[in-house]
Amino acid sequence: MNNTLTVAELKRRGMAAIEEGLRHGPVHIIKRNRSAAVVLSEEEYRRLTGERSRTGPGVMAVQWLLAQPTAGTRDKAEIDAALTEESRW
Numbered sequence: 001m002n003n004t005l006t007v008a009e010l011k012r013r014g015m016a017a018i019e020e021g022l023r024h025g026p027v028h029i030i031k032r033n034r035s036a037a038v039v040l041s042e043e044e045y046r047r048l049t050g051e052r053s054r055t056g057p058g059v060m061a062v063q064w065l066l067a068q069p070t071a072g073t074r075d076k077a078e079i080d081a082a083l084t085e086e087s088r089w
Contacts (some may be wrong), residue, residue: 007031 003024005017010029021027022041029037040048074082 004028004030007036 001066003021003026005021005027007029018027018039018052026044027039028035028039029039034036
């Protein structure tokens with residue numbers, strides 16, 4: 001691991017140590033001589049998770065779901081009929 005930061009150094013230097021490390025890629029946090037965590041930039045995290053847009057702090061899950069584009073084309077009656085048919089099996 002090239003880009004490492006010990007817990008002791010993190011406690012001593014705080015966020016500045018992480019910010020400095022992130023300039024060189026993911027930062028591996030070492031605790032008791034063992035890898036404990038990896039800190040990623042926001043950009044790298046989004047790339048890995050496929051997240052496209054930021055929802056902003058404090059957005060509840062329901063708000064996020066309601067903001068998503070509609071994908072389905074069936075109306076409630078069609079869905080209810082399909083569920084009724086499935087339950088007969």
